[in-house]
Amino acid sequence: MEHLELFFKSIFVDNMVFATFLGMCSYLAVSKKVSTAVGLGAAVIFVMAITVPLNWLLDQYILQDGALAWLGEEYAAYDLSFLSFIMFIATIATMVQLVEIIVEKFAPALYNSLGIFLPLIAVNCAILGGSLFMQSREIASLDLAFNYGISSGIGFFLAILTIAAIREKIRYSNIPAPLRGLGITFIITGLMAIGFMSFGGMLTGGDEETIKEEQTVQVKVKDNDKELVINEKETKE
Template sequence: MVEYFSLFVRSIFIDNMIFAYFLGMCSYLAVSKNVKTAVGLGAAVIFVLTVTVPVNYLLDNYLLKSGALSWLGPEYATIDLSFLSFIMFIAVVASMVQLVEMIVEKFAPALYGSLGIFLPLIAVNCAILGGSLFMQQKDFPNVGMAATYGLGSGIGWFLAILAIAAIREKITYSNVPAPLRGLGITFIITGLMAIGFMSFMGIKI
């Protein structure tokens, strides 16, 4: 249980997709102008990461890795389909994003309209694919750890976009120097927030 909790906290604060790896910056910058749309996109990212990381873990360990097909019989133990990892991971991500898009369009048409093109673009959000590739690199011992990592990574991305959206709403009423208005001050704030999140690196659970 401690291992799961440690991984969960680490994936939110220390290995944060935005502040540690700067993955998913395009959506982070484009959809963070107000809190409502940031919450909608962040929730979608949490769902997609929580589902795709464990699904891709199962695909990787029982289909793609060298020797993963040994459960079919000893004659399949030498088959290596790892060269298909990228295309299989992307196919799973695209399927989940399509599901999210249909759900949001059905139950929250106003949010669907405000998110616009950025909702289907979750499929090419590098934070989503990055979650599956990091999962592959970390070589988790079971699917539960992979799901925990996916959930934590999604929540970390959600917190990042929610925080910057709240700050950008307030900064509208601030006297920002003309050369820094818009993306300039947003990048500076993101850098400062990343430094703040680095303070969690010293925590041991």
């Protein structure tokens, strides 16, 4: 249940683009065609699926306060959390370089259409945001980190694919001149963000123990109210 909840929340509720507005540069620049949007979205999923678990391992066994205890007691007092940004960015840059080599080798047409925005994944704030959110939310295990990386990438993929499909359609629409181009794109993005806010109530009902505790409290309150009514009647008589 925890994996499923994290998966859907990362895609819809905490979408990188529509909830936190990260990665807007690539989102706006590469969403003119569906084909290029699909290619960039797939690359983002691949990079996040690898970098988030790798950065989780770095955070757990190297960067956190006391994470170096596995090397010996004399290293238990070290706190390397100030290196988080540097280490995370280095991991991301390495993986993006690997993606660039693979795309150039097996899909040269996609490589040419993405152009400069493929290596710019390395400085895409959505990619770094995934690792930083993983760290701040204290994700407990490697499989959850992998789940979060894939689902956050799928959320970015869904966002850029949707806006690309809409932009291809509105290209032939009669849009007022002042709103053509990025103007109407920003308006549509805002409306889509409002739409994604409606998913905010998903999977937020609480766990079974919390629900049982609330029901128990409600029963006790009702019982106390009944006792008070009975005592009032006896007093009047």
